Amino acid sequence: MANNLINNSIITREALMIRRNTNDYVQNVNREYQAQFARTGAKIGDTINVRLPNDYVVQDGPTVNPEATAERSIPLTISYRKNVPMSFSTQERTMNIDDFSERYIAPAVNALVGQVAMDAMTMALSASNMVLNTDDTGNLIAPSSNTWLRAKAILTACNAPLDDRYAVLDPMTDANTVSGMMGMFNPTGQISRQTVDGQMGSKILGVRGWMQDQTVIISQTGSYDGTGTATGTYGNYTPNGAPVTTISASASPHSSVISTSALSGTLKQGDVITIAGVNRINRVNKSSLHILQQFVVLADVASGATSIPVSPAIIPPSGTGPVPYQTVDAAPAAGAAIKLVAPAGSVIRRNLLYSKRAMTLATVDLEMVDRGVVDCGRASLDGISLRTLTYYNGSDDTRATRLDVLYGFGMLRPDWAVVVPELVE
Incomplete structure (x- = not known):
């Protein structure tokens, strides 16, 4: 009777089919930028800048005042590498594929995709x-x-x-x-x-x-007691936390830092706050909706701190009217109360x-290895690229198989x- 060996191509395809039934969330985020990464392999840390739609202000009358177009982008970085290692005997690798899937592939894929989903779910902290x-x-x-x-x-x-x-x-x-x-x-x-x-x-x-x-x-939300106020000073927020005092076209389109009185209690990353007198606008015509704009806190803030990093960026109108990329109807005024949306603690x-x-996920093809290994397989399903690789360990006469995925994600539109x-x- 002929051997029924299970090669890595079969393992990979079976794993991806199991993944399809494992996690709906991972399947329902944007994937359109994935093709911009190299399909034959990519290095951890590779980044593309995803352009955001340009924003313009409508002018009145026959006379025009030309506006410079300042394109903005969000980085999408491939910075996550996860794997699940497994070891099989020769007998186990010749088992019926159904038993093999149930006993080995399903638990491995569940763990691997669960970790990808957990990492991707952290984007909710930027909403x-x-x-x-x-x-x-x-x-x-x-x-x-x-x-x-x-x-x-x-x-x-x-x-x-x-x-x-x-x-x-x-x-x-x-x-x-x-x-x-x-x-x-x-x-x-x-x-x-x-x-x-x-x-x-x-x-x-x-x-x-x-x-x-x-x-x-x-x-858990922070312990902030809601008594803090804005000082009327704000600027752009950079990833290292350094405030920039002017809003520029090259600055982050998503974040600002608000100067405040000393806060009583902590704020946690993901907390949502409001600032009195700072309202939402209609992003198309820039008119005020007369509802407080909400801001998400981008990093933990200690009690006693005097600044809060937030998203979206605070971009108020100018003295002459609306501006491109405007987000609010007014800048924070000195003394404006800062409140938590959800109850503290x-x-x-x-x-x-x-x-x-709102968000995007990209997985990248890992290199197909053909030397020093027993078998290597790679496949893609629903935009998820998975590689399986089997190698021989002579010290204990076993074959080990690893499932690998290389990926990155980014929050493009927190609002x-x-x-x-x-x-x-």
Whole structure:
């Protein structure tokens, strides 16, 4: 009887098929920039700059005042390398592929893709919007249909595309959301899925897909007591934390640093704050929406600190009117109160409603190794590139196999993502 050897190409394809059924969130983020990396291999740290759409201001009358076009971009860096090592005997590698998949490939892929998803989920810490559901006494409670509709309205106000919105929920939030909205929806098929499967269906409340994922971030908000105020000074924020005192075309389009009075209590990365008198605008016509603009804190801030790094960047109008890339209707005034959106010290599940184009993920083909190894396979499915490599260890007469993925991600539009928190009790 002929041997039924399982080569690495079979392992790779089988692993990718299992991955397809493992994580919806990883499948539903933008991938359009992946092709710009070398398909035959890339070095960790390779970066491309993703251009953001240009922003212009409409002028009145027949006379024009030409504006310089200042393009802005966000870096996408391939900086993550993860692997799962496995060791097989010759007998194990000749087993039926179904048993092999169940016993070895499935657990390995689940661990590997779970780590990719967990890394990608950290992008939720850059989401600059938050919508709460509270009871009559202000306590944070599970999201309702109204909560999700208000979150969707914020995406629309931020000019996020209407056709590619997704929600990713912690399993407990998913259960509470389904329980709270069960029976509300038509057509009958959607009600059936909620009742039979016990989870949110697709295309409900204008959301294209609802996903539950155990890698949804659970975090605790800072202890800041809400007594701090702005000093009226702000500038751009760079990754090393150094403030820049002027807004320039070459500066980060996403972040600013706000000078404040000494803060009482801490702020945590991912906390969302507001500044009195600083409102959202319609990003197209630059008119004020008369709703406080929300800002996400980009790094932990210690008690007693006098500055807060935030996103989006604070870009107010000039003295003559609207400006390109404007984000708010006014700069922070001296003495303006700074408030946390979520209650201080709350442990929350950071469920997310987002536009698929808010964030991007890229995986890169690792080199096919043909010397010094027993076998090497590489394949791509749904934009995820995976390589498997088997090598011989003469010291104990075994063959070891490793699954590798090389990837990077970036938050392109923090305002196209909304955190919908639920209190962990």
